[in-house]
Amino acid sequence: MLLHCEVRRVFSTTNQSQIQATLPQLSPSPASSFGPVRPVGQVASIDFLSMLFETILDQLFPSQGLLLVSRLGHVIQSSPKARELCQVLQAGAGFASPADRVEWRDLWSLPTQIRTLCKSMIESREDFPNQRVQLHDEIDIEGQCCVHLTGDWVDWGEVEPTYLLISIENRQEVSAQRAAFDTYRYQLTARESDVWRLAMQGCSYSEIAAQLFISVNTVKRHMKSIHEKRRQ
Template sequence: MITITKTFTTQAVQTQPNETQYYDVQAASFLQEVIESLQDGILILTKTGELIHANTSARHILAQLNKNDSYSSVVPTAIWNLCKSLLENKNSFPEESIVLSNEIALDKATVFRVRVRWLNVDQLHHSCFLITIENRYESLKNIALTEIKKYDLTPREAEIWCLYRAKFSYKEIANQLYITINTVKKHMKNIHAKRHSSDQ
């Protein structure tokens, strides 16, 4: 009986790591695909500022922030300053889970919301920064596109609504679309009427 138990235990120990390794590889591959497909940029940095990982969106955003068409591994100063601030706060409040955020505006239509948090990963044997970068205009544009379908807006109303959702003023919308402010107001009145009737 003792021999059978030992044999059973030995067999379980021999087969279990293979299954675990298979699921670990499968999970890692799945996680990589999810991270790469995200619209938001994901950066992982060491506490000295070395780039460990950047997904496709993050590489594109870094190129925009660094004013370079090609991928750059240079972390912009605005992001690194946020990381350093988090590190200072982490030392002051070691037990707290702190997330710092800030916005970086390149122009009216290109605003990035940056969030930095501390990430403890056992496999790396050290802590690092997890940075998410959201393109505010793209997020608002996606919301606006959903609303355009929901409210059945005309093509011109759709253009105006996208700019309005991106926080453009009526005057800025008029200038952008080469129309008068009164035309913008007329379209916005129609849009609000459609929204009101759709929500009832």
């Protein structure tokens, strides 16, 4: 959630004329409303959005994948992490296998879960035109990871927002990175770091105890110590 808000802040402070100059004109694709971008006419020679997604945002938010989607469902830009997590979603849903991934990266369409989120965002805009709606979804891919989706409208000064910003997070990866940062910042012990990482993933005290082979009381003691260090 905090990462998504920070991404929106980056977008809101980005020069609007630079972005608008690089957005292609789009024509609907009859094959699929969520197919690839169909540029019409000449696109700016310097693709500012491509640089923004491929380098700047990917370095600023390495654990978060980002998709910019038009109201028609065309993918305008995607970060490397977004493409990686989309592959995970496709494979988890049975639509792709590791052997398909290279080919799929060239001819990919959005995973079902993201298409559903985009459609819900568009419908919510129609039902509540005067409210800013942010939608979330969480997909548990058994044996791999838990993927969290966040959808929001991007406002670049248009009369009506026409672009969706979809963030995709691997909860385990985000939790591990946050725990590593907090371990350094608050000087947590190795065991406290393990407990905090699992707590960041939403595990209960009993689940943490089972995974680390310690008692629930020990988990409570570690959590108390962690919170005390964070308050200092």
